[in-house]
Amino acid sequence: MAKTFQQLTQILDELRVAERSIGLVPTMGALHAGHLSLVERSRVVADTTIVSIFVNPTQFAPTEDLAKYPRPLERDLEQLQKAGVSVAFVPEVAEIYPDDCTTSIVAPRVAQQLEGEYRPSHFGGVCTVVLKLLHLIPAEVAFFGEKDFQQLAVIRQMAKDLNLVTRIEGCPIIRESDGLAMSSRNVYLSTAEREIAASLNQTLSFVEGQINQGETDGHILMAEMRQRLIDAGVSDIDYAVLAQPSNLEIVDEVTEDCVALIACHVGQTRLLDNRVIQVD
Amino acid sequence: MAKTFQQLTQILDELRVAERSIGLVPTMGALHAGHLSLVERSRVVADTTIVSIFVNPTQFAPTEDLAKYPRPLERDLEQLQKAGVSVAFVPEVAEIYPDDCTTSIVAPRVAQQLEGEYRPSHFGGVCTVVLKLLHLIPAEVAFFGEKDFQQLAVIRQMAKDLNLVTRIEGCPIIRESDGLAMSSRNVYLSTAEREIAASLNQTLSFVEGQINQGETDGHILMAEMRQRLIDAGVSDIDYAVLAQPSNLEIVDEVTEDCVALIACHVGQTRLLDNRVIQVD
Numbered sequence: 324m325a326k327t328f329q330q331l332t333q334i335l336d337e338l339r340v341a342e343r344s345i346g347l348v349p350t351m352g353a354l355h356a357g358h359l360s361l362v363e364r365s366r367v368v369a370d371t372t373i374v375s376i377f378v379n380p381t382q383f384a385p386t387e388d389l390a391k392y393p394r395p396l397e398r399d400l401e402q403l404q405k406a407g408v409s410v411a412f413v414p415e416v417a418e419i420y421p422d423d424c425t426t427s428i429v430a431p432r433v434a435q436q437l438e439g440e441y442r443p444s445h446f447g448g449v450c451t452v453v454l455k456l457l458h459l460i461p462a463e464v465a466f467f468g469e470k471d472f473q474q475l476a477v478i479r480q481m482a483k484d485l486n487l488v489t490r491i492e493g494c495p496i497i498r499e500s501d502g503l504a505m506s507s508r509n510v511y512l513s514t515a516e517r518e519i520a521a522s523l524n525q526t527l528s529f530v531e532g533q534i535n536q537g538e539t540d541g542h543i544l545m546a547e548m549r550q551r552l553i554d555a556g557v558s559d560i561d562y563a564v565l566a567q568p569s570n571l572e573i574v575d576e577v578t579e580d581c582v583a584l585i586a587c588h589v590g591q592t593r594l595l596d597n598r599v600i601q602v603d
Numbered sequence: 604m605a606k607t608f609q610q611l612t613q614i615l616d617e618l619r620v621a622e623r624s625i626g627l628v629p630t631m632g633a634l635h636a637g638h639l640s641l642v643e644r645s646r647v648v649a650d651t652t653i654v655s656i657f658v659n660p661t662q663f664a665p666t667e668d669l670a671k672y673p674r675p676l677e678r679d680l681e682q683l684q685k686a687g688v689s690v691a692f693v694p695e696v697a698e699i700y701p702d703d704c705t706t707s708i709v710a711p712r713v714a715q716q717l718e719g720e721y722r723p724s725h726f727g728g729v730c731t732v733v734l735k736l737l738h739l740i741p742a743e744v745a746f747f748g749e750k751d752f753q754q755l756a757v758i759r760q761m762a763k764d765l766n767l768v769t770r771i772e773g774c775p776i777i778r779e780s781d782g783l784a785m786s787s788r789n790v791y792l793s794t795a796e797r798e799i800a801a802s803l804n805q806t807l808s809f810v811e812g813q814i815n816q817g818e819t820d821g822h823i824l825m826a827e828m829r830q831r832l833i834d835a836g837v838s839d840i841d842y843a844v845l846a847q848p849s850n851l852e853i854v855d856e857v858t859e860d861c862v863a864l865i866a867c868h869v870g871q872t873r874l875l876d877n878r879v880i881q882v883d
Contacts, residue, residue: 328766423760423763423764424711424763424764425711425713425760426708426710427708427709428706428707428709429706429707429709431705432705433705447709450706451765454765455766458765458766458767459766461768480703480705481706483703484703484704484706485731485734485738486608486738487738488741
């Protein structure tokens with residue numbers, strides 16, 4: 324495990340001499356099967372996989388759950404060892420953001436809607452930390468989960484806009500047996516909330532079914548998504564929409580592949596889920 | 604000469620195979636002896652020197668001189684060839700900023716005062732293009748003139764904040780025989796204006812002399828700088844200050860090394876100059 328830049332540099336020097344390609348899996352820790360699927364993919368693609376664990380303060384708003392975000396470091400490191408990861412980079416906040424650090428990134432336009440409306444400073448913080456990690460770790464590929472669909476779109480666009488050499492690869496959502504998308508925040512859910520939370524995936528299946536059966540009116544479909552979530556007991560829906568996968572603009576009429584995206588609150592916990600829906 | 608990313612990549616591939624280190628000299632063209640001194644330094648430090656020529660639109664405000672900025676490309680390329688530079692990167696605007704490019708950089712705090720007050724969007728544009736160039740060209744060192752003292756401070760801080768691997772090196776100001784700091788914008792000056800423009804360097808020499816003789820009151824010194832410039836016929840002074848070299852904060856009492864910085868208009872032309880003043 325490397326905690327400091329100095330320790331990291333030593334490891335990277337050895338990898339460079341050995342001419343080993345690097346796959347980077349940036350995480351905030353509290354690792355679950357979703358993260359481990361990124362590791363698995365990286366181990367196929369790259370010679371060495373580096374997993375960073377860093378709960379990035381700049382992507383949390385003051386009202387959000389930075390303080391209570393789970394940090395089970397020992398358990399994370401054990402999981403990584405079992406998964407065959409030899410290098411974990413676990414920096415302190417002061418190492419990544421020293422007091423005089425004042426440069427940041429303006430996230431690309433695709434960051435503005437959906438999450439951007441509810442978490443205006445979120446993607447700027449994500450872009451800044453991902454860019455810093457990609458400068459620190461010369462990865463050939465970096466892996467991100469499709470569960471954070473908009474985040475993946477934002478990072479892909481940033482990588483293109485800033486001419487980054489690292490390739491960005493998205494990996495499929497991994498789900499619990501009841502269909503709930505894996506998330507480090509699922510530990511916040513009570514048993515009762517957990518049942519309600521399953522409605523996100525059920526709603527995505529429902530809307531996919533409606534589209535497969537020929538419904539093309541985006542606004543009817545989105546109203547039905549909301550209704551399903553409300554009926555299931557979701558307390559507050561930030562959005563439940565159909566959007567174009569490339570730019571996340573809302574789809575009025577479903578004529579080609581689209582993505583259904585949900586962000587809502589179950590109790591105190593904010594959950595995200597999405598599904599890309601193929602249209603023949 | 605490489606115009607496209609594709610042509611650039613081919614050259615970079617060859618350099619990588621040959622294990623040649625790269626020195627990058629980013630310019631907006633209209634090359635003068637100042638630029639050539641950067642090239643000369645790069646040829647000492649690195650195996651291969653790449654000079655980029657790109658008049659970067661995002662660092663000009665709509666009211667500024669983007670359209671009339673000199674673009675003597677053939678002459679520039681001849682000068683580079685004479686200076687022993689084998690690779691010039693001369694991209695089109697659409698190559699650097701395709702229509703969907705919407706990610707940008709928030710320049711570090713040191714960008715806010717002085718130039719930042721008069722050109723609020725300038726350093727964001729500078730940081731964005733420099734970062735893109737450093738992603739496109741894996742340089743070991745990049746060279747910038749000390750004539751744009753704040754720009755150098757901003758780029759150094761960005762490189763530190765974003766953990767860039769490229770080392771940033773500043774090179775001394777090169778002056779005309781009458782002391783005028785070399786600048787691509789000097790071609791805008793009439794003969795009469797050219798005489799007035801010499802007062803910038805004279806004012807810097809004067810304030811240095813005053814400090815050497817023991818004057819320590821920053822506000823007296825700055826008032827004297829302004830007066831000298833006005834007496835010489837400078838039409839409009841944006842600033843004429845003494846600042847701390849590290850953070851460009853104004854110096855009230857000269858107790859250690861400081862930098863005298865001037866930005867003013869001579870006729871329609873905005874000129875910059877500066878001098879670091881050693882204090883024993």
